[in-house]
Amino acid sequence: MADAMDERTRGLEEEYFSRKNKEAIEKLRAKIKVAEEAKAAGTSSMKCPRCDGALKETKFEEVLIDVCDNCGGVWLDSGELDQLTRQSETGGWFSRLWYAEG
Numbered sequence: 493m494a495d496a497m498d499e500r501t502r503g504l505e506e507e508y509f510s511r512k513n514k515e516a517i518e519k520l521r522a523k524i525k526v527a528e529e530a531k532a533a534g535t536s537s538m539k540c541p542r543c544d545g546a547l548k549e550t551k552f553e554e555v556l557i558d559v560c561d562n563c564g565g566v567w568l569d570s571g572e573l574d575q576l577t578r579q580s581e582t583g584g585w586f587s588r589l590w591y592a593e594g
């Protein structure tokens with residue numbers, strides 16, 4: 493009896509998780525679609541975390557950064573800061589800013 497009950501619970505759990513996985517995959521697909529459409533339109537898929545304005549990809553010193561078209565906030569993806577600092581080892585403004593003392 494107890495075993496049968498366990499199996500039934502397990503079956504329900506599996507069903508629950510496979511449904512959750514499916515939902516997650518569908519959400520991810522929708523997200524990718526939005527990102528692709530945004531990319532085609534020349535905008536980043538991301539909304540500004542500060543004001544909900546649209547983030548636009550802007551090339552700055554050969555690095556693509558996201559700039560909010562509403563509040564002017566600048567957002568960096570992972571690796572972009574690294575690119576900016578590395579690049580400025582050649583003496584860009586960013587290295588002066590980043591490595592400035594005091």
Ligand SMILES: [Zn+2]
Pocket residue numbers: 540541542543544545560561562563564565
């Ligand atoms: Zn903004």
